[in-house]
Amino acid sequence: MGMSKRKGRGVKRHRCQHCDKSFTTSTSLKIHLRVHTGEKPYSCDQCGAAFTRQDTLKIHQRIHTGDKPYSCDQCGAAFRRQDTLTIHQRIHTGDKPYSCDQCGAAYTQQRNLEAHKLNHTGDKPYSCDQCGAAFTRQDTLKIHQHIHTGDKPYSCDQCGAAFTQQRTLKTHQCIHTGDKPYSCDQCGAAFTRQDTLKIHQRIHTGEKPYSCEQCGETFSCGGSLKSHQRIHTGEKPYWCGQCGKTFSRSENLKRHQHVHTGEKPYWCGQCGKMFSQRSNLKSHRRIHTGEKPYWCEQCGKTFSDSRCLKKHQLIHTAS
Missing domain, CATH: 3.30.160.60 (Classic Zinc Finger)
Incomplete structure (x- = not known):
């Protein structure tokens, strides 16, 4: 008699009339019904x-x-x-108990696997009602929506800088603490972000997973590929508010702006002369080293600066 009672304990006798889900106890069914x-x-x-x-x-x-x-x-x-x-x-x-049956990618959480699977299906079920941008994950949509609301709920107690994501705040706080928790096991270089370490490690592995579909050139990070593609598209999204000149890379704009501000952050350790651009300092240093890496194929004459070589070549083309 006792044996039959024990056997009956696992039986799911209590069934939900809304979705046909079954439960072993009436209490479990009662809790479940609250979903409906x-x-x-x-x-x-x-x-x-x-x-x-x-x-x-x-x-x-x-x-x-x-x-x-x-x-x-x-x-x-x-x-x-x-x-x-x-x-x-x-x-x-x-x-990583949850793995993708399409490509074998493995994850520590099932929800991360479910989000990953959408990469194969192309499905983006979460869309922004402001601009229509679509996402594979609900939390990514929530972060995106801060663009429209201007909401930055995570702020630094050291300097007041505010961020849309907690992890971005955490990374920022490393500026104040000097903490670089992610280090390279090959060369010891340390970083504040794990993704920056991952990109760095490609120097050692030689991995360049991002390739240009126009010319086939490969890159170690997506940002470098994006900048490169502007060579083909001609896009120059960065423009100078002083003179209107446009640039394909933000760092090129930053260097250009030294022309207007008069800032000369690069200086020669030999003579103290200062320059607005790093490339100009590099050319200048050759005066001290005597290096002349540019040479004329016509007569063999060498030059310390590419512009001097170009000017010299006019002699040959004129004749």
């Missing part, structure tokens, strides 16, 4: 947020109390939820 009715009987006395389950309310209240009862035995990081700790621990174990 919208009932949220448990509310937070601090902020009014409401929940369908009492245990979910309890977890939420830790936001207000600051309570983080689950801590990592590897690094001491603390969390409000047990499942968040479990996900975190995969950083240390390297465990």
